[in-house]
Amino acid sequence: MKDGPGVNKANVGRRTPHGVILKTVATNICGSDQHMVRGRTTAPEGLVLGHEITGEVVDTGPDVEFVRVGDIVSVPFNISCGRCRNCKERRTGVCLNVNPDRPGSAYGYVDMGGWVGGQSEYVMVPYADWNLLRFPDRDQAMEKILDLAMLTDIFPTGYHGCVSAGVTTGSTVYIAGAGPVGLAAATSAFLLGAAVVIVGDLNEQRLAQARSFGCETVNVAQGDPAEQVQQILGRSAPAIGQPLVDSAVDAVGFEARGHGADADTEMPATVLNSLMDLTRAGGAIGIPGLYVTGDPGGVDEAARVGSLSIRLGLGWAKSHSFVTGQCPVMKYNRALMMAILHDRVQIARNVNATAIPLDQAPQGYRDFDQGAARKYVLDPHGMIGKRN
Template sequence: MPDNRGVAYMGPGAVEVQTIDFPSFTVQDGPGVPQENVGRECHHGVILKIVSTNICGSDQHMVRGRTTAPEGLILGHEITGEVVEKGRDVEFLDEGDLVSIPFNIACGRCRNCKQQDTGICLTVNPERPGAAYGYVDMGGWVGGQAEYVMVPYADFNCLKFPDKAQAMEKILDLTMLSDIFPTGYHGCVTAGVGPGSTVYVAGAGPVGLAAAHSAQLLGAAVVIVADLNEARLKQAASFGCETVDVSKGDPKDQIEQILGVPEVDAGVDAVGFEARGHGEHASEEQPATVLNSLMDLTRAGGKLGIPGLYVTGDPGASDEAAQEGSLSIRIGLGWAKSHSFATGQCPVMKYHRDLMQAILNDRAQIAKAVNAKVITLDEAPQGYDDFDKGESVKFVINPNGLVKS
């Protein structure tokens, strides 16, 4: 049996690469695993040799200590890999297949899965709807920032690339299909982005940049990206976005300078619960800032897509209400402007096949948009540190040396 290593969360600010168990088709007890899941048989699963696995901003929330994630949790929900073993019940995959794995774990059999709401599968997490690899409160499934990982319900969950050689040539783009490209795209779709739209994306991290690129793919006339980080704003500008530095004050004033009016058709929140204030409050954490700002600057009748993460437990929040996910939202403003809101995990499978085709046929260059950078598994702790410091890079971990630098 091959050895296995993975990136473990070891407490606020600390991750380390550890030797871990080689995956099997039976769920083992471990950090965050509900007792009802221990011993669960997964003969419908496959074991993957990881080709690429990415560091996500959602991982960073845990590593900062801003969730209730248990120590020892193996991180990683953005997974692309090669099938090296398949369970007895797998029918449509073979060893050697190269596949992308949605970060949502879904059974394909429950009511929600059958309605394409795979982000809130009813069966894979005994504690609440929805599950993911290597994430807090998401069923305790072992993460994919490792050399090998087990993927359950493989026939349903795995997106097989039609040409393995072609896929490896475009692997830095295709690795984004597991999360941030569909997530950014979902944010834009649910915000009503279409041909001729004016779009405001709050946040120029990888998901925000993916949303901006998605808005362009959907035909937006103008895409405005806002952030406090100069390097990230420069990255957004590199592929044709307008930019707003919210440290300079109310973004509506800068939007008016760009568009001639202070409102946009569609707003996307790619920041989430660690949002900071605007202008003179830019150094302060104000978790409701982005949501309230989007309601203010999105036109009446517009829509808000909210792929940014909000949590029910934030021990690092500045007040007791925010610690349980209660924020001071100006819902009256949104109601008065007849806004529509879309929240929650992106149902990756709703989008990933079409986005794969866009990549394979050179219609999307998502790796360039998010500034993908390949690192080794042993460099993952430094990658987390650099990402936390605001480096405008999407770190792609190459645990088995299969990705060209």
């Protein structure tokens, strides 16, 4: 690996005979990228972004055995070695061998080992036989490429949030955030059999997108979501106390804003505290939303190091379970690929996936930052445009 902005110095010179070069077919703009662009992380200037990568194999290293030139593949955003204890336990989000500083790594992401991102024409993927999910039929893959492009991150991440929250047949579910991850979580909740899926957000355009595929919605700018959730659940809720959901998912993360009169004020613990309030005793909360250990733009000194005023006592009293951290994409991506290929889910439609050329990425970032109800997919070689 060569030196460059954000590359971990201990990784410079690292040999990757197990890697491949991909011609980028699709590389998505993610809300996590947006945090770095806003200056809300310690990411250095010049870091090549892009951890949501779908590509065509154009070259393979001498140690690559099973992946072939011409394969169309999905790249999990987690970089993992397949050899360490955590990888063998399917905890690929905290691989022990790819980031010299700490467990866990990702392409084009701050403090994640310095591997170069995929918002480019070509990208190198290490440990290719292990990391890559090969699509079984090239033509079929290209026909469904916008859906399959969601397998790199947001679809498994949303699904992981729901699985972590115990969503199953008949569940009532509240999802905080109607951005792409929140919409992917809502899609996943239906796929898992939820009876009611409620999505809360401040952005009415994004809430309309959630309603377009059957979600109930709560505009938290109108106040605390509890009363609105109560109206939606009605008699199907628990008999004791206010109606509460079985499961909740935080798809917002550390740049959360308040509710009602505080909707314009950043309050990073708001979502977590409201989910503990809304979730029934014995329920579970999945937290795929990003929380960081370094936030230069944090609202106070505590927030700048990821320390938030969370009502843990409330969660403890209600016996809530919490699952945090990166989604281990490889745990879910093949099964979700099969759901896409066999028309059991329309994830691209639900998140309003929109392909744009690579040179329009800056405008895509600006529009997304302003709340556009879209999931922008960069198309460096025009391979998606030819299909639409």
